[in-house]
Amino acid sequence: MTQPFASPAVRDAFAAFPQPAHDTLMSLRAMIYEIGETLPIGRIEESTKWGQPxxxxxxxxxxxxxRLGLSKAGDPAVFTHCQTTVMSDFRALAPANMAFDGNRAVHLPVHSPPNLNELAPLIRAALTYRL
Known part of the structure; x- marks a missing residue:
């Protein structure tokens, strides 16, 4: 079942993403909630920051x-806080073909569906960062 959007602002942020980035980012959104349900982290709150979910x-x-959004090049991307070790830790374990923007983002291919299973450790690490 698809999680309803938390607000019109979140719905509008997703609606603004071009295809096929929109589909990729919606899949990532679903994965965040699915992984969150398996962890002792409490309720996940969806909002917008800097116009991004x-x-x-x-x-x-x-x-x-x-955060989910587009890179400067227009690729779908997953962002985490750059002053955490989440992205750098993930980068050390990620497949060599993944594209990163320093310690803040991983860029996903826009013209082919990403392997979401490869991103699960990143999502899990971000959701449990202070656990």
């Missing part, structure tokens, strides 16, 4: 926020 756990404060 953002996911955090404000009641437990265990996650570092995850």
């Amino acid at each position: 953002s996911y955090a756990t404000p009641k437990t404060n265990l996650a570092t926020p995850i």
Whole structure:
């Protein structure tokens, strides 16, 4: 079942993403909620930060926020806070063909569906950052 959008702002942020980036980012959104249900982190709150969908756990404060958006090149991307070790830790374990923007983002292919299973460790690490 698809999780309803938390607000019109989140719905509009997703609606603004061009195809096929929209589909990729919606799949990532679903994965964030699916992984979150398996972890002792409390409720995931969906909001917008800098116009991008953002996911955090404000009641437990265990996650570092995850944002979904487009890179400067227009690729779908997953962003985490650059002052955490989440992205650098993931980068050390990620497949060599993944494209990164320093410690803040991983870029996903726009013309072929990404292997979402490869991103699961990143999502899990961000959701449990302070656990």
